[in-house]
Amino acid sequence: MKRLSLTLLGLLMIFTIVLSACGTTPTSAPAQPTAPQEASQPTNPPSQPSGGKQQVEVFSWWTGGGEAAGLEAMIKVFKAQYPDIEFINAAVAGGAGTNARAVLASRLQAGDPPDSWQGHAGQELIGTYVAGNQIQPLNDLYESEGWLEVMPETLIPLISQDGKIYSVPVNIHRANVLWYNPKILKENNINVPTTIDEWFAAMDTLKAAGVTPLALGEQWTKMHLLETVLLGTLGPDAYNGLWNGKTDWGSPEVKVALQNFAKLLTYANSDSASLSWQDASQLVVNGDAAFNVMGDWAEGYFRELGKTPQVDYGWAPVPGTAGTFQFLSDSFVLAAGAPHPDGAIAWLKIAGSKAGQEAFNPVKGSICARIDCDKSLFGEYLQSAMNDWATNTVVGSLTHGVVANDSWKSEIDTALGLFVQNGDVDAFQAALVAACKSSGPCK
Numbered sequence: 001m002k003r004l005s006l007t008l009l010g011l012l013m014i015f016t017i018v019l020s021a022c023g024t025t026p027t028s029a030p031a032q033p034t035a036p037q038e039a040s041q042p043t044n045p046p047s048q049p050s051g052g053k054q055q056v057e058v059f060s061w062w063t064g065g066g067e068a069a070g071l072e073a074m075i076k077v078f079k080a081q082y083p084d085i086e087f088i089n090a091a092v093a094g095g096a097g098t099n100a101r102a103v104l105a106s107r108l109q110a111g112d113p114p115d116s117w118q119g120h121a122g123q124e125l126i127g128t129y130v131a132g133n134q135i136q137p138l139n140d141l142y143e144s145e146g147w148l149e150v151m152p153e154t155l156i157p158l159i160s161q162d163g164k165i166y167s168v169p170v171n172i173h174r175a176n177v178l179w180y181n182p183k184i185l186k187e188n189n190i191n192v193p194t195t196i197d198e199w200f201a202a203m204d205t206l207k208a209a210g211v212t213p214l215a216l217g218e219q220w221t222k223m224h225l226l227e228t229v230l231l232g233t234l235g236p237d238a239y240n241g242l243w244n245g246k247t248d249w250g251s252p253e254v255k256v257a258l259q260n261f262a263k264l265l266t267y268a269n270s271d272s273a274s275l276s277w278q279d280a281s282q283l284v285v286n287g288d289a290a291f292n293v294m295g296d297w298a299e300g301y302f303r304e305l306g307k308t309p310q311v312d313y314g315w316a317p318v319p320g321t322a323g324t325f326q327f328l329s330d331s332f333v334l335a336a337g338a339p340h341p342d343g344a345i346a347w348l349k350i351a352g353s354k355a356g357q358e359a360f361n362p363v364k365g366s367i368c369a370r371i372d373c374d375k376s377l378f379g380e381y382l383q384s385a386m387n388d389w390a391t392n393t394v395v396g397s398l399t400h401g402v403v404a405n406d407s408w409k410s411e412i413d414t415a416l417g418l419f420v421q422n423g424d425v426d427a428f429q430a431a432l433v434a435a436c437k438s439s440g441p442c443k
């Protein structure tokens with residue numbers, strides 16, 4: 001039953017995303033102002049700790065590298081609006097939430113939730129926190145704040161179940177970005193590659209010239225690379241099919257994608273396992289590697305480092321993915337049993353507000369989830385991302401919670417970890433087939 005509803009949700013997601021690709025641009029079409037189905041004010045008593053000062057504890061994994069700065073910018077807006085509420089920043093370090101999500105899970109299990117936490121729109125939110133009754137619906141807040149008018153209609157199904165809306169999206173990130181060092185490419189007479197074969201050829205040239213072709217980091221950054229290569233090899237329709245059961249994980253096409261991935265790994269730095277995403281991205285802007293595939297939070301980091309767009313770094317869709325925007329969205333939730341519900345609601349109001357999103361996103365390296373942010377506040381890269389979000393085919397990210405529930409993702413991660421050790425493409429493919437059968441929609 002649970003499997004069925006997850007599958008249906010998955011189909012709804014894909015359908016909605018495809019619809020957006022067929023002309024309903026996410027940034028131009030306001031959401032239908034359908035009436036919220038159920039009143040959903042939090043039922044907990046207001047938060048008044050013994051000292052009389054209200055609080056809110058907000059949990060995320062934004063502790064550095066452009067991410068903390070973005071969060072701080074939004075906290076500043078919060079503090080200006082709610083000077084009497086103490087903000088407790090409970091961020092836990094580690095890119096993509098690898099550490100934070102484990103800490104969060106044990107806190108939730110122990111009945112000690114933070115008031116609000118960062119949860120990705122899509123299967124992570126629905127399949128974990130909603131399924132586990134760990135968060136509260138926010139329909140009343142959507143109504144009082146008018147958010148159905150300003151949030152992209154493509155996002156609403158990814159944060160909803162049975163008519164209840166469960167989170168407040170703060171941004172849209174792009175996963176399929178190829179960052180490159182323009183100087184290194186120029187010195188080696190290399191054009192920015194648009195196909196995977198061109199990319200291989202470019203990296204052969206770089207390797208021969210003694211340059212590290214591809215900067216790579218710890219395990220989750222390899223999953224991130226894998227999802228973009230699946231997209232670049234299969235195209236958006238077949239990529240979507242991986243998540244709704246229509247594309248056979250055992251097919252020859254998927255095998256080619258995995259072979260491409262295997263080949264890409266041969267161009268990477270040998271110390272990838274010990275590098276964070278920031279370490280890896282930094283290799284490119286420091287001139288120590290030519291390419292890096294990373295979400296556009298890397299741009300927030302490059303700016304924090306004082307690097308200049310088009311000089312220290314350039315960007316392009318990952319080869320083979322032009323015209324497709326592989327997205328994810330950070331959103332904030334209200335914990336079931338939040339210790340400080342008033343503080344949490346105040347935080348969510350800022351997270352969903354124009355002022356909050358305009359402060360946060362230009363620094364974080366993301367575009368607003370809201371459709372009414374002032375474009376001129378954003379730099380050149382993010383303005384190009386806004387255009388692409390509005391015009392490209394939109395598909396979801398695996399690594400960042402959109403397309404697969406946590407158990408499926410974790411099985412893929414285990415298979416990937418083994419593959420990185422043994423390089424056996426056939427065994428990897430067989431494990432991916434098995435993962436789709438046990439936790440995904442494959443029969």
Ligand code: GAL
Pocket residue numbers: 061062067094095096097120173277295297328329330399400
């Ligand atoms: C993602 C998250 C981004 C960024 C990234 C790297 O999962 O959605 O906002 O934080 O991890 O840490």
